[in-house]
Amino acid sequence: xxxxxxxxxxxxxxxxxxxxxxxxxxxxxxxxxxxxxxxxxxxxxxxxxxxxxxxxxxxxxxxxxxxxxxxxxxxxxxxxxxxxxxxxxxxxxxxxxxxxxxxxxxxxxxxxxxxxxxxxxxxxxxxxxxxxxxxxxxxxxxxxxxxxxxxxxxxxxxxxxxxxxxxxxxxxxxxxxxxxxxxxxxxxxxxxxxxxxxxxxxxxxxxxxxxxxxxxxxxxxxxxxxxxxxxxxxxxxxxxxxxxxxxxxxxxxxxxxxxxxxxxxxxxxxxxxxxxxxxxxxxxxxxxxxxxxxxxxxxxxxxxxxxxxxxxxxxxxxxxxxxxxxxxxxxxxxxxxxxxxxxxxxxxxxxxxxxxxxxxxxxxxxxxxxxxxxxxxxxxxxxx
Numbered sequence: 001x002x003x004x005x006x007x008x009x010x011x012x013x014x015x016x017x018x019x020x021x022x023x024x025x026x027x028x029x030x031x032x033x034x035x036x037x038x039x040x041x042x043x044x045x046x047x048x049x050x051x052x053x054x055x056x057x058x059x060x061x062x063x064x065x066x067x068x069x070x071x072x073x074x075x076x077x078x079x080x081x082x083x084x085x086x087x088x089x090x091x092x093x094x095x096x097x098x099x100x101x102x103x104x105x106x107x108x109x110x111x112x113x114x115x116x117x118x119x120x121x122x123x124x125x126x127x128x129x130x131x132x133x134x135x136x137x138x139x140x141x142x143x144x145x146x147x148x149x150x151x152x153x154x155x156x157x158x159x160x161x162x163x164x165x166x167x168x169x170x171x172x173x174x175x176x177x178x179x180x181x182x183x184x185x186x187x188x189x190x191x192x193x194x195x196x197x198x199x200x201x202x203x204x205x206x207x208x209x210x211x212x213x214x215x216x217x218x219x220x221x222x223x224x225x226x227x228x229x230x231x232x233x234x235x236x237x238x239x240x241x242x243x244x245x246x247x248x249x250x251x252x253x254x255x256x257x258x259x260x261x262x263x264x265x266x267x268x269x270x271x272x273x274x275x276x277x278x279x280x281x282x283x284x285x286x287x288x289x290x291x292x293x294x295x296x297x298x299x300x301x302x303x304x305x306x307x308x309x310x311x312x313x314x315x316x317x318x319x320x321x322x323x324x325x326x327x328x329x330x331x332x333x334x335x336x337x338x339x340x341x342x343x344x345x346x347x348x349x350x351x352x353x354x355x356x357x358x359x360x361x362x363x364x365x366x367x368x369x370x371x372x373x374x375x376x377x378x379x380x381x382x383x384x
Contacts, residue, residue, distance in 0.1 A: 002367070003065050003067065003365040003366070004067055004217050004218055004365055004366065004367055004368075005065075005066065005067060005068065005217055006067075006068045006069075006070075006215070006216040006217045006218075007067065007068070007069040007070070007216055007217065007218050007219075007220060007362075007363070007368070008069075008070050008072075008211065008212070008214055008216040008218070008219045008220070009069055009070065009071040009072065009219075009220045009221075009222060009362050009363075010072050010074060010208055010211070010219075010220070010221045010222070010231070010234075011023075011071055011072065011073050011074065011222055011223070011362070012074050012221070012222070012223035012224070012227035012228070012230050012231040012234070013073070013074075013075050013076075013223075013224055013225075013227050013347070014223075014224040014225030014226050014227050014257075014343075014344075014347075015076075015080065015179075015182075015183045015186065015225060015226040015227075016075075016077075016080075016344075017077060017080050017081070017084070017179070018075060018077055019075055019077040019078075020047045020054035020073040020075050020077075021046075021047050022077075023073050023075055024044070024046065024047045024056050024073065026347070026348075027044060027056070027058075027071075027347075027359070028044040029349065030347065030348050030349035030358060030359055031044050031058070031349070031359045031363065032349070033348075033349030033350065033351070034349045034350050034357050034358070034359040034360060035359070037349070037350045037351060037352065037353060037357070038350075038353060038357065038360060038364070038379075038383050039062065039383070040060050040061065040062045040359075040360070040364060040365075041060070041061040041062070042058060042059070042060050042061075042359060042363060043058065043059040043061070044056065044058050045057040045058065047073070051207070051210055052072060052207045052208075052210040052211035053072040053073070053074055053204070053207040053208075053211065054072065054073045054074075054075075055070060055071065055072050055073075056071050056073065057069070057070055057071070058071060058362070058363040059363075060359075060363045060364050060365060062364075062365055065365055067363060067364060067365045069362060069363040070211075070214065070216070071362060071363070072207070072208075072211055074204050074207070074227075074230070074231075074234070076200060076227075076230060079186065079196060079197070079200060080182060080186070082196070083182040083185055083186060084178070084179070084182055088169070088178065091178050091181055091182065092129060092178075092181065094181070094185055095125075095126070095129075095178070095181030095182070095184065095185060096126060096129075096130075098181070098184045098185040098187075098188045099122075099126045099184060101188045102122065102184060102187065102188060102266065105188075105191070105266040105267040105268055106265070106266070106267050107122075107187075107191075107262075107265050107266045108122055108123070110261075110265040111261075111262075111265070111299070114261070114265075114299055114302050114307065115261075115298075115299035115300055115301075115302055117296035117300070118259075118262075118296065118297065118298065118299050118300075120296070121296055121297055121339075122184070124175075124180075125172075125175065125177045125180040125181060125184075126181075128172055128175065128177060129168075129172065129177060129181075132164055132168035132169075132172070133164065135163065135164075135168070136160040136161070136163055136164040136168070137160065138160075139156055139159055139160035139163055140153065140156050140157045140159075140160035141156070142156045143156055175340075176340060183226065186226065187226070187229075187262050187263050187266070188266070190229050190230070190233070190263045190269075190272065191263040191264075191266035191268050191269035191272065192266075192268045192269070193268075193269075193271045193272070197230075197233075200230075201230065201233045201234055201237055202237065204230075204234045205234050205237035205238045205241060206241075208234060208235075208238050208245075209238055209241065209242055209245060212238075212245055212249070217250065218249075218250040218251070218252065218367060218368060218369075219246070219249050219250065219251045219252070220251075220252050220254065220361075220362065220368045221235055221251070221252070221253045221254065222254045222255075222256065222361065222362060222368075223254070223255050223256065223258060224255075224256045224257060224258075224346055224347050225256075225257050225258070225259050225297065225298065225343065226259055226262065228255040228258035228259055228260040228304075229259070229260045229262065229263040229264065229272060231253070231255070232260050232264075232272065232275050232276050232279060232304075233271075233272055233275050235253065235275070235278075235279050235285075236272075236274065236275020236276065236277075236278040236279055237275065239278050239279065239282060240275075240278065246282060246284040246285060247284060248284075249284060250367075250369075251284050251285045251286065252285070252286045252287075252288075252367075252368035252369050253279065253285050253286070253287040253288075253316075254287075254288060254289075254290060254361070254368065254371070255289045255290065255304075255316075256290050256346035256347065256358070257290070257291065257292065257295050257297065257298040257343055257346050258289050258291075258298055258304065259297065259298045259299065260272075260276070260304050260308075261299045261302055261304055261307055261308070262299075264276060264304065264307070264308045265307065265308075269308075272308075273308040273309055273310075276304060276305055276308045276310060277305070277308070277309070277310045277313060280305040280310050280313035280314050280315070280316070281310075281313045281314065283314075286368075286369045286372065287305075287314070287316035287317075288316050288317040288318070288319050288371075288372040289303075289304065289316050289317070289318050289319065290319045290320075290321060290346065290356060290371070291318060291319070291320050291321070292320065292321050292322065292323055292342075292345075292346070293320065293322070294322065294323050294324075294336060294342050295323075295339070295342050295343050295345075295346075296339055296343075297339060297340070297343040298343070301318060301320075303315055303316065303318065304316060317372050319356075319371070319372055319374075320376065321354070321355065321356045321376035322376050322377070323336075323342060323345050324336075325352065325354040325355070325376045325377045326345075326350040326351065326352050326354040326356065326357065326376075327345070327350070327351050327352065328351040328352065331351060346358060353379035353383050353384075354376055354377065354378075354379055355371075355374035355375045355376045355377065355378055355379060355380070356371060356374065356376060360380075365382075366380055366382075
């Protein structure tokens with residue numbers, strides 16, 4: 001297989017509270033680990049702000065061959081920070097309001113219909129906080145429930161407050177509950193194409209067009225989790241603004257644990273569904289979804305193009321992997337029940353040679369398109 005010497009990468013991370021510099025540090029750690037596994041010497045540069053976005057340069061060296069990858073990190077940490085900037089009580093209220101919006105727009109039913117585990121993921125944080133609020137209300141009402149003096153509410157109400165704020169909320173932090181509330185608020189913002197998301201999408205589309213002026217052997221759009229919705233919206237907008245943007249380029253579009261349907265299945269998400277159709281019908285793009293059964297935080301085995309009304313378009317290939325093929329037994333057993341940790345594994349380092357590795361995909365010598373054909377339990381031919 002021919003080796004790639006230059007690659008232009010547009011990376012859309014998931015809903016992590018990390019800026020470009022933090023993503024670069026995570027990438028550097030993962031590259032060091034994966035480099036040892038696959039025998040590749042990665043040199044990861046720092047983040048450089050440019051007119052085309054935050055950029056880092058990565059060089060992968062293997063058997064005298066260098067692969068130069070220019071990676072633009074299109075994080076949305078500023079949007080996450082905006083959503084998390086209000087008080088805890090307001091975050092809770094706005095979270096439940098967003099949950100009502102998701103249900104009203106048919107999202108919750110669609111999740112349960114097409115990927116029931118993702119449906120449970122949607123309901124979990126809201127049920128946890130709702131149960132906590134109900135228990136707090138019971139504690140506050142204890143004097144009335146037992147026919148005691150109403151003046152005892154002077155004790156029961158503060159006790160209920162302490163139970164919720166000092167007991168339930170710290171416990172819920174183990175599951176990143178308020179962060180998940182913000183995630184669902186953002187899903188609704190993206191689906192409804194509100195200004196908070198649309199302005200970001202317009203800015204990144206312009207940055208991508210500017211970056212595409214750079215020559216490279218291949219172009220790779222890669223996204224993780226919620227980043228899939230943003231990557232699809234940006235790529236679609238790029239093609240609306242410049243229909244020939246991908247002409248003559250070797251373009252791969254890869255989603256990792258992609259949750260584009262989190263937004264795309266909402267009744268209001270017509271503009272996102274339009275972008276999905278634009279990308280699916282572009283003959284210059286090789287689109288494939290990398291999915292893992294161990295990860296419940298995406299819509300496993302669901303086809304994004306088909307379920308958003310584009311059954312007649314080219315369908316992205318679904319490539320299934322198993323994290324147990326890329327992790328040591330100890331590391332896999334330790335983390336396999338931590339759903340959020342497993343969900344992040346797509347972009348973390350590997351302990352074992354397997355058919356998928358994030359650093360290998362984004363900075364290694366193999367063409368990105370080749371990862372659509374590899375088996376999870378079998379490493380690429382040159383690494384066997």
